[in-house]
Amino acid sequence: SPRLSSVLWDNRNPQNLENVDVILEGTDLWRKFHEVSTEMVITKVGRNMFPVLTVRVTGLEPDKQYYVVMEMCLASDSRYRFFENCWRVAGRAETQLPSSTRLYIHQDSPATGAHWMREPIKMKTAKLTNNTVNSNGQIILTSMHKYIPFIHIVKTSDINNIPWSPTATFSFKETEFIAVTAYQNEEVTKLKINNNPFAKGFRENGLSYTKRKHNED
């Protein structure tokens, strides 16, 4: 299945990391988006995700070192288009770049189990882009394709050993999204505006940007 993490299952055979569990934070908001089909904007310079993927992890050894890695995996073999207010299949998915271009290593890595378990882990500096060159450290996605984020907890203190170290992997269906260069579904836009503090200027209540433009006419 294309939903399987390529890091873990593409010709590699790491040990499994036992007893580790990861739960998703902010499931209520993620579900609201998921109900209308989540869209994430990708830009040339890189765009943050909203909601920010945040997880709580348990069952790590407090004194051992771990890497926490987010990987975007193609969640469907298809390309999509938004037509008559619905997302529809529109041909086969394009061939993707190597999985390393869709990885985000959390900035605290490597850190101790105690550190990772102390508070929820926010993937808030991860940036999504469609720029296949000069995208240093950003996650490269294809517009109009569906992805799902995977969280890998990797027991190692050496970045070079990540592929061969004990790993636990998790994903959450409600965090699936379609990459877009401009929002297609206005229900998604409304949810973004009403929940992302940086989009406050577009809210209906108060002095919204659109309203003021209309008043000037």
Add this chain to the structure above:
Amino acid sequence: SPRLSSVLWDNRNPQNLENVDVILEGTDLWRKFHEVSTEMVITKVGRNMFPVLTVRVTGLEPDKQYYVVMEMCLASDSRYRFFENCWRVAGRAETQLPSSTRLYIHQDSPATGAHWMREPIKMKTAKLTNNTVNSNGQIILTSMHKYIPFIHIVKTSDINNIPWSPTATFSFKETEFIAVTAYQNEEVTKLKINNNPFAKGFRENGLSYTKRKHNED
């Protein structure tokens, strides 16, 4: 001498770390401040230093782990006061809290030698405070006392081993400063306003804050 780092010389006897060298960045600016006696504001909520202490380090082993720690040490046995446009001795220095309250562990610690040598190390999230309670992670100083920052390069990957690990320590006379709750010497204020981007609003050229207030009268 009170200028000696208490972490290194107070009843501890660490190995010396050989071949390591540290140089100060931005010496021109530091010297301008030093010529008129540098002052650093301390507040209850914590204040950044300006200039930000920035160093370049060489001679580390690329693959070994190091902590980089800044320590504020009392640079004089005296308390000071600013009178008739001069800093003068005004009694003996107050007894200081333990040196751990004047430490700042750089946020990238622990990291590899390669990481620390890649680019200058900026101590830009260090905050100075006079709040002796609830000052979590901030450097606690006494107003009207003179300090000098020490940079410790400590070869260890375990924070608990810092006191007993090989260490190299550096300080720079031109980074000495007196802690104040309000600037005393207007030459210092001028240098801060003209060089700190966040104080741009107070510059003479352009629409300065003071100028506009005067215009309204």
Add this chain to the structure above:
DNA sequence: ATCTTTCCCACCTAGGTGTGAACC
């Protein structure tokens, strides 16, 4: 024609400055 991408922009969040009056 239609669909997708790019770019600039007004509007925000978040937080770092010294000021000057009030406070102690």
Add this chain to the structure above:
DNA sequence: ATGGTTCACACCTAGGTGGGAAAG
């Protein structure tokens, strides 16, 4: 009275939003 400290505030830097026109 004097000297040091605190606080709200106008003014910045820095950077994250979707809109909408233009371009591809």
